[in-house]
Amino acid sequence: MNRKNALAAGVAAALVMGSVSVLATQSTAVADPGVSRSGAGFRAMTADARGEAIRTAERNATAVARELGLDSAERLVAKDVLIDTDGARHVRYDRTYRGLPVIGGDLVVHLAADGAITGSDLSHQGPVRVSGISPKVSAAAASAAAVKHAKHVRNAKAEDSDSSTLVVYAVGETPVLAWRSTVTGTGESGPASREAVIVDADSGAPLDHYELHQSITGTGNGVTSGQVSIETSQVAGGYTLTDTAHGNTIVHDSYNSPQSNPRLYARTFTRTTNSWGNGTASSRESAAVDASYGLAKTWDYFKNSFNRSGIRNDGRGAPAYVHVDNGLLNAFYDDNCFCMFFGDGSSQNANTPVTALDVAGHEMSHGVTAATANLLYSGESGGLNEATSDIFGTMVEFTAANNGDPGDYYIGEKLNMPGGYMRRMDNPSADGNSLSCWTSRAGTVDVHYSSGIGNHFFYLASEGTGAKTIGGRAHNGTTCNNDTFSGIGKEKAAAVWYRALSAYMTSTTNYAGARTATLQAAADLYGTNSQERYIVSKAWAAVGVGTALPDPGNGGGTPTPTPTPTPPSGNALTNGGFEQGTTGWTQSADIITDSTLRPAHGGSRYAWMMGYGAPAVETVSQSNIAVPSTGSPKLTFWLKVSTQEYGLTAYDTLKVKINGTTLATWSNADASASYVQKTVDLSAYKGQTVKLEFAGTEDTYLSTIFLVDDVAIG
Missing domain, CATH: 1.10.390.10 (Neutral Protease Domain 2)
Structure with a gap:
């Protein structure tokens, strides 16, 4: 992933025994070319080994935050560690800001086997900062606004009196203080659907909303798996649907507990013999057989294919509940309780339980996504x-x-x-x-x-x-x-x-x-x-x-x-739109890119300059350019400036030079929401052969990104 990030794209560090030291330059995780690796390239880890890897990541969190250039008010919380077969590590962190959870603040740091940071992927680039953490909108007002702005449920109401939580919402370019509220109502997940609504803590304006039950709507044909083998446990007087081979996954009978509290009347399945269900919905055990079988097969798939032990890769099975509510044409995974739930269907599908094999795999995979x-x-x-x-x-x-x-x-x-x-x-x-x-x-x-x-x-x-x-x-x-x-x-x-x-x-x-x-x-x-x-x-x-x-x-x-873009009419430059990569250009670093993390003005490639948040200099240039000898020759290009700086002081700059002479300068003060075309008069160089250079400079604090595309001289 050829890109830059708040790691300063070029600053690598070693995390050894809890310390950090600068080693080399690298902007992303490095592939081992030509090598095919099974298990998605990850090692199998015991629960103890994974726990120790996470504890090591926690010990290094402060040093990592410092190297990433995060704000002093931010903290990293280690979530997971994956280790490649060659010893490289991928450490996933969540972020907090002055103790508040940061939505969109998660990141992954990639390390070589020797501990050198080889790159990172940040959901929000650079540090998170808000002007303060004292909301102008009260929690109660936020809940009321959430009810008003709910989109996924009808007849919405606040889940409870404590349904609003103060957070930093960093999904957009500018982090804001916000309230995350939970509302309930009738929706796709049934009569007790839940929706998260994010509102601005200063204005109450809606920022985002999404369902909390990540569900697949549908049902199965009774016992869709047919006659299968399932793992059970023997207890005094009989057996239970406890699968010790798959993290002690237990399938419960919700006993038609309401969706709002699906464990209210729940009970375990027990039998005096180890034969379960009759293959039809007339037996409550039949749906449980399907669920147990599907969850076991899903566990086996992730284990055998990717060395992943359970949803959270910690060897724990998630409890499952069948026969939830009445007439519930739905199944869902809830990360809040680390549970899976399956309804019995409705008249729309002849009241057949929602326990088919791909449903179980779908729901358990929602848990894997939540854990990654x-x-x-x-x-x-x-x-x-x-x-x-x-x-x-x-x-x-x-x-x-x-x-x-x-x-x-x-x-x-x-x-x-x-x-x-x-x-x-x-x-x-x-x-x-x-x-x-x-x-x-x-x-x-x-x-x-x-x-x-x-x-x-x-x-x-x-x-x-x-x-x-x-x-x-x-x-x-x-x-x-x-x-x-x-x-x-x-x-x-x-x-x-x-x-x-x-x-x-x-x-x-x-x-x-x-x-x-x-x-x-x-x-x-x-x-x-x-x-x-x-x-x-x-x-x-x-x-x-x-x-x-x-x-x-x-x-x-x-x-x-690969289409060859038509250059602007009369363009004296070679590959002015960068669509042929570095053809015609000389770059001081990995500048010309097709990264989708930032937009190109045209095509898919562009020049991404600066964005380190640390002292840096970069150049991209082209020599032997024949400036037209007639008319009024000029340089045109499209520029987009994004910055973390404040005010109109020029801290970070991009200069246009001809033969080493600066003709124009742009800075963080020229930040724009989209690309803006720039023009530089080249009349003084009419008929000459020149060198064009874009030169970027960044100071020690806060980053500015200059995106350049579709350059032409004519």
């Missing part, structure tokens, strides 16, 4: 959250190899739904609602519909294009750009997705960021110039996210021609 990237359940990150569960729920179905429920890329095909399925990964838009291709409205539609973009990508990366029959069902891999290519196989595609989710994605990752993360993951696992990475790029291009990489020329797929 914790993708916010709104906007494009919410679509990625849902897509992740669909992807791994599908993989569980494939790996379970159940003859009664063969693997396919239909979601909920065993559920008794009117259309025969809930979603299709090969053709998401077939349901009439889901998006098959990325559009600018992807962040505004329901997350179950925007998940279609990620689902479509995964199908194409796995299977490629064309018509196929998979699991006895018709599939047709069509694309948004009319491209055709072969896939890399579902196992490799899933490994890429899991590594990207675990090591690179953060809570606010969008689809462009997911492309960057998966390309880095593919490079880690299979090599930078691998066919696998190339196909990943083609699959993203096929759903409208970015462009395909150049064909590495090692077989497979039909290359997508």
